[in-house]
Amino acid sequence: MNDRTALVTGANKGIGKHIASQLAAAGFTVYVGSRDARRGQQAVGEIGGDARLLVLDVTDAGSVTAAAAQVDRLDVLVNNAGISVSLAPPTGTDVEEFRRTYETNVFAVVAVTNAFLPALRRSAHPRIVNISSGTGSLTWSTTPNPQFPSGSAGAAAYRSSKAALNALTVFYAQELAEEGFKVNALAPGVRATDLNPRASSVGGDPAEAARGAVRLALLPDDGPNGAFFSWDETPVPW
Template sequence: MNERTALVTGANKGIGQHIARLLAAEGFRVYVGSRDARRGRRAAEEIGGAARLLVLDVTDPDSIAAAAEQVDRLDVLVNNAGISPSLAPPTETGTDDLRRTYETNVFGVVAVTNSFLPLLRRSPHPRIVNVSSGTGSLTWSTNPNPQFASGSGGAAAYRSSKAALNALTVLYAQTLAEEGFKVNALAPGLRATDLNPRAASAGGDPAEAAAGAVRLALLPDDGPTGAFFSWDGTPVPW
């Protein structure tokens, strides 16, 4: 009954799998959220320990509801699942690309968070970590950060979805503050994942970003909430 429990969405690969692995190493029972059962099962087996598959499609209300019924307690929710189907600027972005991106990166986060809130509210130390992106920082986009070419207007669907996720992070933190929640956003940096072609060719280690997410998941009760941090703990401007 005292076992800490975490759910990581999109945990069958990339940063999400590393987050799940690190939380398992911290003694958590970790639900490996995965839309694909086969890949999720394989990831859970690779992580080992108390990791277990939880079939979860963050864009499917029925899948979310079914997943919530399988979890008996929850202390940490890491909203990691995200997509970047297009690197186009807004002038070349269709509404279908916007809808598809927001379904996962924004609406999916709200649907999953709200469905698992009853369990999180029973935790003595509830934590929510939203995996965002430095490219979603409006400050960095208008005062370009050298880490990425933010002045080009590219990846409009993805970057605007992460800006929206940042806003939701603040609003959830404000709403849940009196209940002891810590709700924060993480900018993981460009990592070698299959998020998009640019990420696929990057050299950044996903495990390094995952460590940043786990630090936020393990925040003490006097830790920050409603904040945006880089993977190394440095505050990121909104």
């Protein structure tokens, strides 16, 4: 177990930090992805175990390339880094907010995943976990659902970016299945993080969501691939 390695992006705080901590507690060498070296090093000290700082700005091509060059083999990649700029509906959201949101929540996932594929291919059991959102479910956005009121058009940039991330999850899962990859998405639920004002005020324990991500990171070879799960292991409709 001790020779297994994982990378968690955006792991210096919030859900990502809890994912990194739980993987370290499970015996992984965990690369704590953080664009800020100081905050990342502080998180490494708090996580303990075999946690290691990996300076990584997921929106900077040079940073992604430099980070990937430092990791020879990787068993688990958790694409956790994400932003939510506002809770505005589409008519109240300018194009720049969409661009900024997609840069982190969608384009960066492609950049990081592709950059670290060589390291993941050196693993006998490669796993990719994309931290999505139940608010990105088109089914839940158009029908009654257990997590939030349907019919709301708020947070349009964030929610549409997570719907795009869900599509990417399916496509990567399909392409990499024959190589033994398991690629899945997680809906963590609203958690007490600084993602947005709603999350910080009414969110639940981020450690609970992290456990859902870790379950997907530890899937057996006969586990699901190209699926979308809530933090409590129940399937989420696309």
